[in-house]
Amino acid sequence: MRSCFLSALATISLPVAAYAALNGPCTANGLPGVCIATATCSSGGGTSRPGFCPNDPADVQCCTKSCGSGGTCRFTNTCTTGNIASGLCPGPADFKCCLPATGCTAPTVNAATVSLIKQFEGFVASPAPDPIGLPTVGYGHLCQTSGCAEVPYTFPLTTTTATSLLMSDLRNFQNCIASQIVDSVRLNDNQYGALVSWAFNVGCGNTASSTLISRLNAGQAPNTVAAEELPKWNKAGGVVLPGLVNRRAAEVTLFSTASSVIAHPPC
Numbered sequence: 001m002r003s004c005f006l007s008a009l010a011t012i013s014l015p016v017a018a019y020a021a022l023n024g025p026c027t028a029n030g031l032p033g034v035c036i037a038t039a040t041c042s043s044g045g046g047t048s049r050p051g052f053c054p055n056d057p058a059d060v061q062c063c064t065k066s067c068g069s070g071g072t073c074r075f076t077n078t079c080t081t082g083n084i085a086s087g088l089c090p091g092p093a094d095f096k097c098c099l100p101a102t103g104c105t106a107p108t109v110n111a112a113t114v115s116l117i118k119q120f121e122g123f124v125a126s127p128a129p130d131p132i133g134l135p136t137v138g139y140g141h142l143c144q145t146s147g148c149a150e151v152p153y154t155f156p157l158t159t160t161t162a163t164s165l166l167m168s169d170l171r172n173f174q175n176c177i178a179s180q181i182v183d184s185v186r187l188n189d190n191q192y193g194a195l196v197s198w199a200f201n202v203g204c205g206n207t208a209s210s211t212l213i214s215r216l217n218a219g220q221a222p223n224t225v226a227a228e229e230l231p232k233w234n235k236a237g238g239v240v241l242p243g244l245v246n247r248r249a250a251e252v253t254l255f256s257t258a259s260s261v262i263a264h265p266p267c
Contacts, residue, residue, distance in 0.1 A: 023092045025075050026052045026062040032074035033064040034091040041065075044090025046073065065089055067097035068179040074098045085179040086172055087204025097179065104267035106178035109170060113193030116254055117166065117200060120247045125156030131243065132236045138162035140200065141169055170196065176204035182217045183265040191222055192263035194230075194255035201247065202233055226255040 026033045028049035035053035041063035042048065052062035065073040065088075073089035079098035083105075088097040121140030127148045130136045135143040138157050144150050153161040177195045181187070187195070199207045207213055212229035216222060230252050234244040 022053075022056050022060055025078070028052045028062040028064055031064040032072060032078065033062040034073075034075070034095045035060055036063050036091045038063075041090050046090050063090060068099050071097045071099040071179075083175075085175045085204075087176045087199075087206075087208040088179065099179065106171075106174040107189070107192070107263045107266055108167070109174060109193040109196050110189045110261070110263075112190060112254060112257075113197055114163075114166070116193075116247075116250055117170075117197050118163075120197075120201075120243065120250070121166075123159060123162060125158075125162075127155070131241065137165075139166040141165050170200065173199040173204060176207065178264060178266055180204075180208050180213050181264060184219070185216050185222070185264065186262060187222060187264040188259040189261040189263040190257045190259045191226070191255045194226065194251040197247075197251050197254070198230060198233065201244075206233075223256050227252050230255070 022035055024035050026035050028051075031049075033046075033049065033052070035056055038048040038059050038061055041061070044063075044065070046063040046065035048061040048063055050061050053060050063073075067073050067088040068085055071083075071085065071088070073091075073095060076084055076094045076096050076098075079096070081098060081100060083099040085097040085099055089095050118139050121136075123139060124137050127135050127137045127143055130140075135148065137143060137148050137151060137155070139162050141148070141151065141162075148155075151157075151165060153165065157165070173196050177192065177199050181195075195207075210229070212225060215225045215229065230248045231245070234240050234248055236244065
């Protein structure tokens with residue numbers, strides 16, 4: 001009788017939980033997630049699910065979140081669509097918003113935007129610290145590895161290779177601005193470009209949590225929002241920098257420049 005009972009147990013299908021360490025991937029009821037502190041998850045708009053990170057402290061749980069338009073936060077190496085947006089998910093840097101595959105992509109910024117970014121970033125042929133000490137090269141490329149080894153061009157860069165690097169870098173910021181702003185908000189290419197320049201400077205995480213994006217998504221007048229909110233982003237390390245004051249003013253000017261070319265929504 002005992003052997004029959006054990007045999008019956010062996011045939012029962014139990015839910016499978018994927019466990020992970022702190023900042024590692026987890027799966028909660030079929031949803032991809034990351035094991036992080038519940039406070040971090042909550043502040044980033046995620047949902048903490050207990051029981052899927054058993055080797056971690058009690059306040060570390062599997063954090064899951066829906067993001068963008070039909071997207072899910074997950075580790076980038078598991079995003080099969082390749083359509084990834086930054087700044088929308090809590091947790092480590094490679095835990096990002098994986099959006100559905102689509103032929104509708106964030107548009108490339110216009111020439112006026114590229115010119116503005118180049119003007120304020122300046123050209124650096126070989127890796128060197130920026131005004132706040134971060135290693136950069138080209139037109140504001142922030143080095144991700146020692147000596148900027150990830151850059152696919154030889155140093156010193158030329159203005160041509162630096163421009164190619166900039167356009168490649170901008171794709172991520174174009175995607176995050178396009179995904180963070182709801183489709184009901186219409187922006188021309190100058191307005192969109194000014195916001196991409198801002199995102200390139202302050203990072204997608206900061207834009208995602210900003211009052212500026214919230215006000216746009218609430219339906220407030222874009223030119224008013226930009227004129228009131230962009231100038232607030234004038235500090236680095238808590239110190240007002242003249243270069244940032246001037247950059248924000250230039251972005252406001254670009255934003256307020258009329259254009260018949262609609263850049264957002266992208267489709």
